[in-house]
Amino acid sequence: MRRNSAIFVRLFRWPAPILALILTSCVIARADSIEKIHDALSVSDPQNRFNLQFSGLVDLEGYFIDQPTAALIFSERNFLFNPRLTLFVDAQIGTKIYVFAQTRVDRGFDPSDDGAQIRLDEYFVRYSPAKTVNVQIGQFATVVGNWVSRHDSWQNPFINAPLPYENLTGLWDTGAPDDADDVLEWGHVGEYDNGDYSDKYARIPIIWGPSYASGIAVSGSVGRFDYAAEMKNAALASRPDSWSITQTGFEYPTFNSRVGFRPNEMWNVGFSTSAGPYLVSEAAPSLPVGRNIGDYREFVLAQDLAFAWHHVQLWAEFFETRFQVPRIGNADVFSYYFEAKYKITPQLFGALRWNQQIFGTIRDEDERTKWGNDIWRIDAALGYRFTDYLQGKVQYSFSHQGSSPEAGHLVGVQLTVKF
Amino acid sequence: MSGRAVRCASSILILALGLAAGSARAQVVIEGTVTLPKPSFDRGLNQRYSTTSDVAMAPTNPPAAVVYLEGDFRPKPTDVPKSPAQVAQKNIAFAPDLLPVLVGTAVEFPNMDDTYHNVFSYSKTKRFDLGRYRKDEKSTTVVFDKPGAVTIHCEIHERMRGTILVLETPHFQKTDTAGRYRLEHLPAGNYVLKAWVAGDDIRQRPVELKTGMTLHVDFPAR
CATH class of the missing domain: 2.60.40.420 (Cupredoxins -  blue copper proteins)
Structure with a gap:
């Protein structure tokens, strides 16, 4: 009897608070209540010289995952509950100055088994001396590509990011490989896969999520053209720990740019570039004599495409990436995805995404070997907006990596309250 | 046209004019003022991830209310x-x-x-x-x-x-920006006059309308 009780308690230890949180969210997400909260969190002076808006998102996420976990999920369990509170502050001072900050309370920048933590993920001041010029300084999302504008949980049709933003390569930013075998081992390629995935957090992707690195940006629109250029303290592949100015200075800056063209309202195409060192200072002792971390860069050429018409939205991005790897030479990787969203009814939408990442080869003794496991992944999601302020999503992802016969499955559910 | 026919036509015209005049006299009107909320401004903000910086700072549409007569009206x-x-x-x-x-x-x-x-x-x-x-x-x-x-x-x-x-109800009117309204051609009877101001701010008052009357109803702020 006692044993049964213990099982019961263990079984319901997690679901009960989760259920309570979901019910609470649904109750507080009544449209009229949220609208009042939203209005109460808005401050402006009568002459409208100053507007301040506090807003936020409450996300209740659950992941049912295969082990080892895919991409940027750091959990040893098959179920991960990942609640997140995001607070935004938007302030407009006159027409020329805009200030933004984003703070999150969650279990880590990427879903993990860690306990609660609070972070200031983004903050910047933007000065717009003319309609065609904005200058921005702070810690903010990259100008590369087109995913950033829909990366928050309310806008993103999916729960996770596209593959190029989260699939880990076999490169570390904290140490240089001694030879090609190290890279193949870190990438768990074929016979080099030892089944030990505890090194996961040492590895880096092509671009780490929205890449909220610190720096300065200049952007603007001229007619149907958009432009943006930024100097950041960390490369696109750099981990969140590197983004803060207190962690990484500007000794080895990264330069990113994007040029966009909107032939009409339906289409938006863009070309991006990025160049910057991806190794952190910790890696310096492992470098060949006479070299420093500034000698090893990540180069990215990217193309993005967006289309919208009536109830259909399409996006695609292509990334051609080259890492300069100590003792190895160039390691190339190509990654892309196509994403489609369709509103089935006013409140129900469906989304489908095809992602692929293809690795180039590196010299391993006398032959050339692929330095990573090619991967493809298909993501399918359904979302429902209950009200203007409450949204639910469910996602299923199926991925296949290299020659591994095992397929990776991920089911995610997410409930978002916007206020 | 014979004289008889002319007399007949004249009688019909006089009768019609008389009825029209009577109808005008019998018209029921409600007029008054709704106290409106203060004008708000467009809380324009830059877009977080946009390269454009066009911020609308103009006032929004001035506030207004809708005044309507509620009753058993079945719109045709x-x-x-x-x-x-x-x-x-x-x-x-x-x-x-x-x-x-x-x-x-x-x-x-x-x-x-x-x-x-x-x-x-x-x-x-x-x-x-x-x-x-x-x-x-x-x-x-x-x-x-x-x-x-x-x-x-x-x-x-x-x-x-x-x-x-x-x-x-077919009897409704949007106020002007000062909150003034005037509902005309209303039927006599007992009704509820409502003013929809915003969201859950709906003000109301029962009214008894009699033929030919002009009623003045103001809706002060809650």
Whole structure:
């Protein structure tokens, strides 16, 4: 009897608070209540010289995952509950100055088994001396590509990011490989896969999520053209720990740019570039004599495409990436995805995404070997907006990596309250 | 024409004129003022991840209310306007941002801006989503077939907000910006006069209307 009780308690230890949180969210997400909260969190002076808006998102996420976990999920369990509170502050001072900050309370920048933590993920001041010029300084999302504008949980049709933003390569930013075998081992390629995935957090992707690195940006629109250029303290592949100015200075800056063209309202195409060192200072002792971390860069050429018409939205991005790897030479990787969203009814939408990442080869003794496991992944999601302020999503992802016969499955559910 | 016929026609004309004059005298009118909330300003903000910095700082549509007579009115099909009403999107705002319509009225949402708009509503009274459409595209017409307040938004421009108030009575009027209204050609009887100001701010007062009277009803702020 006692044993049964213990099982019961263990079984319901997690679901009960989760259920309570979901019910609470649904109750507080009544449209009229949220609208009042939203209005109460808005401050402006009568002459409208100053507007301040506090807003936020409450996300209740659950992941049912295969082990080892895919991409940027750091959990040893098959179920991960990942609640997140995001607070935004938007302030407009006159027409020329805009200030933004984003703070999150969650279990880590990427879903993990860690306990609660609070972070200031983004903050910047933007000065717009003319309609065609904005200058921005702070810690903010990259100008590369087109995913950033829909990366928050309310806008993103999916729960996770596209593959190029989260699939880990076999490169570390904290140490240089001694030879090609190290890279193949870190990438768990074929016979080099030892089944030990505890090194996961040492590895880096092509671009780490929205890449909220610190720096300065200049952007603007001229007619149907958009432009943006930024100097950041960390490369696109750099981990969140590197983004803060207190962690990484500007000794080895990264330069990113994007040029966009909107032939009409339906289409938006863009070309991006990025160049910057991806190794952190910790890696310096492992470098060949006479070299420093500034000698090893990540180069990215990217193309993005967006289309919208009536109830259909399409996006695609292509990334051609080259890492300069100590003792190895160039390691190339190509990654892309196509994403489609369709509103089935006013409140129900469906989304489908095809992602692929293809690795180039590196010299391993006398032959050339692929330095990573090619991967493809298909993501399918359904979302429902209950009200203007409450949204639910469910996602299923199926991925296949290299020659591994095992397929990776991920089911995610997410409930978002916007206020 | 014979003299008899002329006399007959004259009598009919005199009778008709007399009836018209009597009808004018019997007209029931309610007029007054609704105390409106203070004008708000467009809380324009830059877009977080956009390269453009066009911030609308102009005042929004001035506040207004809708005053209507509630009773057992069954609108006839002929009461419903044949041509659709309009809520345009102009200068990144709904114009007008408050539109009263009779149940069964069709409304179209033309885009007058050089950018996409996506009008939608999750209100229980009417749920719809028009998708993204350009200036030169004809928008879908939506028929509002149930009474109630329908809040409309634009998915692309979060700060755009409007209301379509769907009424079961043909006796309604939107106030001017000072809150003044005048309802004419009302039937005699006992009714409830309501003023819809915003959201849950609905003010009301029972009224007894008698033939030929002009009633003055003000709706002070709550």
